[in-house]
Amino acid sequence: MMQSAVDVRMRLCFNPCVEINVYIGLGSNLGDRELNLLRAVAELGKLPESRVSGLSPFYETSPVGVTDQPAFINAVLRLSTRLTSHALLLHLQHIERTVFHRKRTIHWGPRTMDLDLLLFGDEVVTDDELTIPHPRMAERRFVLEPLCKLAPELLHPVLGRTMAELLAVLPLMEHVVQI
Ligand code: ADP
Numbered sequence: 001m002m003q004s005a006v007d008v009r010m011r012l013c014f015n016p017c018v019e020i021n022v023y024i025g026l027g028s029n030l031g032d033r034e035l036n037l038l039r040a041v042a043e044l045g046k047l048p049e050s051r052v053s054g055l056s057p058f059y060e061t062s063p064v065g066v067t068d069q070p071a072f073i074n075a076v077l078r079l080s081t082r083l084t085s086h087a088l089l090l091h092l093q094h095i096e097r098t099v100f101h102r103k104r105t106i107h108w109g110p111r112t113m114d115l116d117l118l119l120f121g122d123e124v125v126t127d128d129e130l131t132i133p134h135p136r137m138a139e140r141r142f143v144l145e146p147l148c149k150l151a152p153e154l155l156h157p158v159l160g161r162t163m164a165e166l167l168a169v170l171p172l173m174e175h176v177v178q179i
């Protein structure tokens with residue numbers, strides 16, 4: 001079977017030597033939200049050069065930013081991978097588009113699946129496609145609550161604080177409930 005150029009590019013973009021622990025934020029507020037998250041976990045488990053090495057509990061969370069939309073289900077997944085950060089971002093966007101038929105319409109609007117690259121080892125990236133650590137993760141309870149279930153002692157490579165320390169200083173603004 002012919003492989004598309006993007007298939008080949010995504011396959012070749014990995015480092016054969018080092019496995020890195022990556023944290024991915026999952027969110028859905030359209031359709032069967034829990035089933036969508038389970039489907040995303042299964043899809044992430046099929047990525048090349050990667051294995052799912054941790055999954056947080058699921059949380060129901062009130063929308064942030066655009067608040068006039070249904071509540072989200074959020075979770076954080078740890079992927080141990082040899083892919084590069086940019087190759088992994090392409091894979092996440094490919095899953096959003098092809099498995100969940102996500103259309104990029106309203107920024108921060110309702111979506112069947114949002115996959116955000118939160119942390120990629122202690123890599124710091126700032127370019128046109130990618131910012132790592134995810135720029136808004138430290139102010140989002142719906143990220144830090146599930147992340148702290150997996151890695152409370154993990155250090156934020158820019159802020160120099162652990163995930164538990166970042167969570168402890170967050171104001172209690174959003175509704176984030178473990179389900
Ligand atoms: P949001 O998640 O903020 O609602 P999108 O999912 O539509 O927005 O992503 C918008 C853009 O953010 C994507 O085109 C992607 O290139 C960029 N982006 C930059 N850094 C990241 C990251 N760490 N994780 C995911 N997307 C990122």
Ligand code: MG
Pocket residue numbers: 114115116
């Ligand atoms: Mg996103």
